[in-house]
Amino acid sequence: MTERNAVPLPLQDVTPTSDALECIEAHVSAGGSYRRYRHASKALGCDMTFGIFLPPQAVDALCPVVWWLSGLTCTDENFMQKAGAHRVAAERGIILVCPDTSPRDTGIESDDDPLYLGAGAGFYLNATQAPWQAHYRMFDYVTEELPELIRQNFPVAKRCSIMGHSMGGLGALVCGLRLRDRYCAISAFAPMAHPSSAPWGQAAFSAYLGNDPTLWLDYDPCVLVQEELSPADAIPILIDQGDADPYLDEQLCAEDFRDACLSANYPLTLRYQAGYDHSYFFVASFIEEHLHHHADALSKEDDTF
Numbered sequence: 001m002t003e004r005n006a007v008p009l010p011l012q013d014v015t016p017t018s019d020a021l022e023c024i025e026a027h028v029s030a031g032g033s034y035r036r037y038r039h040a041s042k043a044l045g046c047d048m049t050f051g052i053f054l055p056p057q058a059v060d061a062l063c064p065v066v067w068w069l070s071g072l073t074c075t076d077e078n079f080m081q082k083a084g085a086h087r088v089a090a091e092r093g094i095i096l097v098c099p100d101t102s103p104r105d106t107g108i109e110s111d112d113d114p115l116y117l118g119a120g121a122g123f124y125l126n127a128t129q130a131p132w133q134a135h136y137r138m139f140d141y142v143t144e145e146l147p148e149l150i151r152q153n154f155p156v157a158k159r160c161s162i163m164g165h166s167m168g169g170l171g172a173l174v175c176g177l178r179l180r181d182r183y184c185a186i187s188a189f190a191p192m193a194h195p196s197s198a199p200w201g202q203a204a205f206s207a208y209l210g211n212d213p214t215l216w217l218d219y220d221p222c223v224l225v226q227e228e229l230s231p232a233d234a235i236p237i238l239i240d241q242g243d244a245d246p247y248l249d250e251q252l253c254a255e256d257f258r259d260a261c262l263s264a265n266y267p268l269t270l271r272y273q274a275g276y277d278h279s280y281f282f283v284a285s286f287i288e289e290h291l292h293h294h295a296d297a298l299s300k301e302d303d304t305f
């Protein structure tokens with residue numbers, strides 16, 4: 001005898017009405033819907049793609065968004081395909097949005113660009129230096145333009161939070177700490193936690209922001225966490241870091257961020273996970289706990305815009 005499980009057909013109705021979005025891929029996943037869209041970005045001056053997961057609850061309710069920012073060399077697809085996040089997001093009624101990691105096809109990237117510069121390495125900042133400054137405005141893109149596009153086209157609640165991996169963990173810490181009234185929670189996997197003192201961070205910041213380190217302060221979590229705040233403004237931060245991560249000591253500097261949080265009296269949960277490296281196997285192993293961290297914080301917040 002053949003059995004057929006009911007697929008969540010009503011989610012097919014949760015589609016953007018705007019011509020600004022072109023759906024380039026769609027799959028039923030974990031009882032929800034994973035899609036990729038292309039759109040023209042004004043902030044970046046190029047076409048961009050992003051991935052979105054809609055949980056089944058999005059059929060008839062506004063759902064909070066958890067933003068995911070990916071690391072060097074990634075596109076919008078790595079997290080959605082490798083992290084195994086859809087099942088818990090479906091369970092907790094969370095919309096996941098994953099932007100690309102940089103502008104694309106701007107004509108200024110080169111095949112010779114190092115890992116930490118150009119395509120796939122936008123560092124979620126607004127570049128001020130030539131030749132990058134016209135297109136490399138990822139901070140504006142992920143905190144302003146894309147959230148507005150998502151708000152206009154999907155059933156999103158006001159509540160949102162942010163997480164990421166490596167360069168994207170840095171982005172999540174920077175966005176979350178700079179916009180403390182926007183995000184309910186922050187989490188990161190192996191973030192570049194002290195970019196001003198690490199080779200990739202220093203090289204990227206020099207190229208995008210200029211050689212003077214005082215120009216980098218707005219993008220360094222160790223600096224941002226020191227900014228004065230009342231205890232009520234402290235957003236909970238969860239960081240997981242593999243202790244077998246080859247980048248830990250030279251590029252990521254989790255201990256520097258722990259020390260900065262301690263000296264600022266900022267609440268941080270930093271967990272070292274024995275034997276884990278820098279890969280998506282590590283992310284997939286702990287993504288459920290991160291999603292619960294976000295869902296718990298989001299469930300405490302008011303739901304209206």
Ligand SMILES: N[C@@H](CCC(=O)N[C@@H](CSC=O)C(=O)NCC(=O)O)C(=O)O
Binds near residue numbers: 167278
């Ligand atoms: N061997 C990798 C090196 C780059 C890498 O490890 N990228 C990470 C993020 S690192 C920090 O921002 C990553 O997420 N890669 C994509 C993946 O799916 O694993 C390479 O050359 O890709």
